[in-house]
Amino acid sequence: MDIAIAEGWQTVTIHRISEAIEYTTSIIYEHFENKEALLNEISINGFRSQYQQGEKILSEDLEPGVQLLKVSLNNWDFALNNRELYYLMFSLKKPSDEYSLKGMDVIKEIFVKLTDKNENEVGHSRHFAEQARKSSQLPGMTI
Numbered sequence: 001m002d003i004a005i006a007e008g009w010q011t012v013t014i015h016r017i018s019e020a021i022e023y024t025t026s027i028i029y030e031h032f033e034n035k036e037a038l039l040n041e042i043s044i045n046g047f048r049s050q051y052q053q054g055e056k057i058l059s060e061d062l063e064p065g066v067q068l069l070k071v072s073l074n075n076w077d078f079a080l081n082n083r084e085l086y087y088l089m090f091s092l093k094k095p096s097d098e099y100s101l102k103g104m105d106v107i108k109e110i111f112v113k114l115t116d117k118n119e120n121e122v123g124h125s126r127h128f129a130e131q132a133r134k135s136s137q138l139p140g141m142t143i
Contacts, residue, residue, distance in 0.1 A: 001042075003016055003020060004088070009039070014032075014034075043088050044098075046086070046089045047099035048099040050075065054106035058106055064110050064114035068111075
C-alpha cells in the first residue's frame, strides 16, 4: 500500500512489493498468479470491510433514513481515510467480487425499508452490478 500511496498504483509491481516486504518474488507468485490477482485480493479486502460495516449498521435498530445516512457517512470516511484503496476498488477495476455485490444488497435493503416498496420494485442490484461489469471500465474517481 505504501508504494501506491507514495507513487500511485501504476508503479506497483511484484518486484517492488517483494523488496518492500523483504520476500522473494517467487514467494509472492506462490500466492498470487500475477499483479492483477494481488490487486484484486487487496480490493476484495476493502469491499469485505465495507460490507461488514454495512451489515453492522443494518443490524442496528434505526430508522431506514438514519441507516442510509450512517452507511453513506461510513463510505465517505472509508474513502477519505483509505484514498488509494478506494481508488483501487472503484476506479482501476470493475467491482466484481462477492463483497461488492453484498454491499450493494445492503444499500438495496435500506431502500426497501425507506420506500416501503418490495425488493423487485426497488431494483435488482446484482443485475445492475453485472451490467456495470459488462460495460466499459468505471471512470476514475478523485477524492
